[in-house]
Amino acid sequence: xxxxxxxxxxxxxxxxxxxxxxxxxxxxxxxxxxxxxxxxxxxxxxxxxxxxxxxxxxxxxxxxxxxxxxxxxxxxxxxxxxxxxxxxxxxxxxxxxxxxxxxxxxxxxxxxxxxxxxxxxxxxxxxxxxxxxxxxxxxxxxxxxxxxxxxxxxxxxx
Amino acid sequence: xxxxxxxxxxxxxxxxxxxxxxxxxxxxxxxxxxxxxxxxxxxxxxxxxxxxxxxxxxxxxxxxxxxxxxxxxxxxxxxxxxxxxxxxxxxxxxxxxxxxxxxxxxxxxxxxxxxxxxxxxxxxxxxxxxxxxxxxxxxxxxxxxxxxxxxxxxxxxxxxxxxxxxxxxxxxxxxxxxxxxxxxxxxxxxxxxxxxxxxxxxxxxxxxxxxxxxxxxxxxxxxxxxxxxxxxxxxxxxxxxxxxxxxxxxxxxxxxxxxxxxxxxxxxxxxxxxxxxxxxxxxxxxxxxxxxxxxxxxxxxxxxxxxxxxxxxxxxxxxxxxxxxxxxxxxxxxxxxxxxxxxxxxxxxxxxxxxxxxxxxxxxxxxxxxxxxxxxxxxxxxxxxxxxxxxxxxxxxxxxxxxxxxxxxxxxxxxxxxxxxxxxxxxxxxxxxxxxxxxxxxxxxxxxxxxxxxxxxxxxxxxxxxxxxxxxxxxxxxxxxxx
Numbered sequence: 001x002x003x004x005x006x007x008x009x010x011x012x013x014x015x016x017x018x019x020x021x022x023x024x025x026x027x028x029x030x031x032x033x034x035x036x037x038x039x040x041x042x043x044x045x046x047x048x049x050x051x052x053x054x055x056x057x058x059x060x061x062x063x064x065x066x067x068x069x070x071x072x073x074x075x076x077x078x079x080x081x082x083x084x085x086x087x088x089x090x091x092x093x094x095x096x097x098x099x100x101x102x103x104x105x106x107x108x109x110x111x112x113x114x115x116x117x118x119x120x121x122x123x124x125x126x127x128x129x130x131x132x133x134x135x136x137x138x139x140x141x142x143x144x145x146x147x148x149x150x151x152x153x154x155x156x157x158x
Numbered sequence: 159x160x161x162x163x164x165x166x167x168x169x170x171x172x173x174x175x176x177x178x179x180x181x182x183x184x185x186x187x188x189x190x191x192x193x194x195x196x197x198x199x200x201x202x203x204x205x206x207x208x209x210x211x212x213x214x215x216x217x218x219x220x221x222x223x224x225x226x227x228x229x230x231x232x233x234x235x236x237x238x239x240x241x242x243x244x245x246x247x248x249x250x251x252x253x254x255x256x257x258x259x260x261x262x263x264x265x266x267x268x269x270x271x272x273x274x275x276x277x278x279x280x281x282x283x284x285x286x287x288x289x290x291x292x293x294x295x296x297x298x299x300x301x302x303x304x305x306x307x308x309x310x311x312x313x314x315x316x317x318x319x320x321x322x323x324x325x326x327x328x329x330x331x332x333x334x335x336x337x338x339x340x341x342x343x344x345x346x347x348x349x350x351x352x353x354x355x356x357x358x359x360x361x362x363x364x365x366x367x368x369x370x371x372x373x374x375x376x377x378x379x380x381x382x383x384x385x386x387x388x389x390x391x392x393x394x395x396x397x398x399x400x401x402x403x404x405x406x407x408x409x410x411x412x413x414x415x416x417x418x419x420x421x422x423x424x425x426x427x428x429x430x431x432x433x434x435x436x437x438x439x440x441x442x443x444x445x446x447x448x449x450x451x452x453x454x455x456x457x458x459x460x461x462x463x464x465x466x467x468x469x470x471x472x473x474x475x476x477x478x479x480x481x482x483x484x485x486x487x488x489x490x491x492x493x494x495x496x497x498x499x500x501x502x503x504x505x506x507x508x509x510x511x512x513x514x515x516x517x518x519x520x521x522x523x524x525x526x527x528x529x530x531x532x533x534x535x536x537x538x539x540x541x542x543x544x545x546x547x548x549x550x551x552x553x554x555x556x557x558x559x560x561x562x563x564x565x566x567x568x569x570x571x572x573x574x575x576x577x578x579x580x581x582x583x584x585x586x587x588x589x590x591x592x593x594x595x596x597x598x599x600x601x602x603x604x605x606x607x608x609x610x611x612x613x614x615x616x617x618x619x620x621x622x623x624x625x626x627x628x629x630x631x632x633x634x635x636x637x638x639x640x641x
């Protein structure tokens with residue numbers, strides 16, 4: 001346990017050129033802006049098209065990590081769950097799952113961050129930079145939720 | 159009526175692929191096809207947009223290799239702004255782009271080898287997929303797994319430093335580049351704390367080759383006999399015959415090593431290459447016009463580039479290239495698993511190139527862009543990690559894009575991937591009633607040797623994993639297998 005605030009990473013991923021696939025990246029941007037305005041300590045932001053193996057090294061340096069991504073799954077506006085390490089991989093492996101990143105982090109970097117996956121419901125995935133109205137609403141709800149989540153966590157030693 | 163086996167590797171928003179294998183009643187393979195959905199809407203999407211937006215816009219196309227599209231588009235637009243056809247940029251402009259490109263090749267190839275290939279090699283093609291991955295690799299050989307992660311990370315950092323940011327980078331612009339490499343980044347990459355410095359990357363590239371050679375020595379059958387796909391080979395080549403991943407002329411060799419496309423200017427690619435549409439596939443089949451649709455198909459990628467090159471202009475990679483050529487008696491290698499060998503040689507070459515460039519003062523000073531007489535049409539070609547990538551644009555008097563044509567690496571490899579899957583099917587499914595794990599793995603390994611990009615852009619949660627179905631008389635006789 002640290003006596004200082006926990007080191008927190010909010011990592012949004014997706015392709016902002018593909019409509020609602022931008023949701024994770026947009027959440028990261030909004031949280032970044034808010035954290036700077038509020039001068040909140042120990043909150044870092046990162047963004048990328050997708051997760052990959054080098055992210056295992058990155059998350060090893062944090063106590064709490066939130067991976068945020070757009071979702072096609074049957075969730076309400078958003079849903080956040082704890083990530084369980086897993087070795088399962090997709091066929092092409094040009095990207096990996098949060099579970100895989102956590103598993104790799106545990107295994108080769110001895111990192112033990114508490115990792116969450118935030119799914120934000122999306123609807124359309126065309127070549128556009130503007131997210132749909134429904135996705136925007138879901139994003140706003142998710143941003144509020146994450147702000148509360150972060151406030152709750154930065155005030156307590158990890 | 160025979161049996162039909164279906165393998166659906168991925169289904170994303172639009173990009174997906176599946177394999178169908180048809181068997182007759184005696185269990186003989188009668189037909190094998192790899193279906194990959196290629197998204198063509200992008201070419202229409204960019205119509206009407208100002209041409210200078212293209213290098214950023216095209217990164218929407220693919221979240222896997224955005225740098226390759228970024229650079230290929232910028233090269234095409236160099237022609238349109240009058241900056242020449244690849245050799246007219248300022249030294250800073252060209253060298254910054256090359257550094258970005260070698261970073262991309264380095265990280266992409268490293269990911270492929272350590273994350274995909276080495277688990278296959280270490281644990282065997284018929285091993286459980288749960289074991290054939292880098293986490294299992296870490297249990298067996300932690301150093302190798304760490305090297306794979308950190309090499310990928312180093313390449314990504316080079317890209318971020320040259321392209322400006324991880325998503326929708328802006329580094330390459332028509333006529334050059336938009337910034338110098340910072341002195342901080344240069345120092346960091348050259349002399350940063352180990353392992354993230356270029357000298358370590360060169361050492362680890364050599365170590366990866368040593369690992370491969372050791373494996374090859376002990377497992378010749380896997381590397382040399384898995385499958386062989388004789389074909390023609392297409393790639394860029396430097397005018398003097400050197401391997402060049404960023405710029406050059408187009409060369410093709412036939413399966414015996416005879417040059418059949420004689421180092422031509424890629425601005426004229428339509429004179430030499432056409433694409434066939436087949437009614438069973440969403441993806442086109444490119445071919446060399448001179449040889450026709452049946453005989454003109456070709457392979458692109460690391461193996462094609464090494465088969466076509468006369469030499470490599472970096473010393474360590476040249477030494478490995480000589481071994482590679484000697485092992486294949488100076489002839490083109492058609493062995494699919496030699497693609498991994500070729501990929502490792504390109505990793506080493508990219509590391510050496512990055513080291514040379516990082517020492518070059520042109521990266522931190524000098525003019526960034528050049529412009530000349532405006533043209534209405536331009537073609538940009540680059541050797542992306544997976545192979546030759548074509549971008550072709552026409553613009554109107556209002557500077558709007560009115561035509562865009564792309565031939566991506568995976569499309570260029572359409573026929574060879576079909577041939578590879580067919581060979582595996584004949585080898586492993588003849589006379590079989592059920593899909594074995596080994597057969598499914600072998601299909602994966604065969605396709606993955608070409609490192610196809612099946613996804614092309616989005617990565618939202620909720621995608622379908624690998625599936626296989628076995629049909630007999632139109633009835634499924636083996637359940638789908640999800641991974």
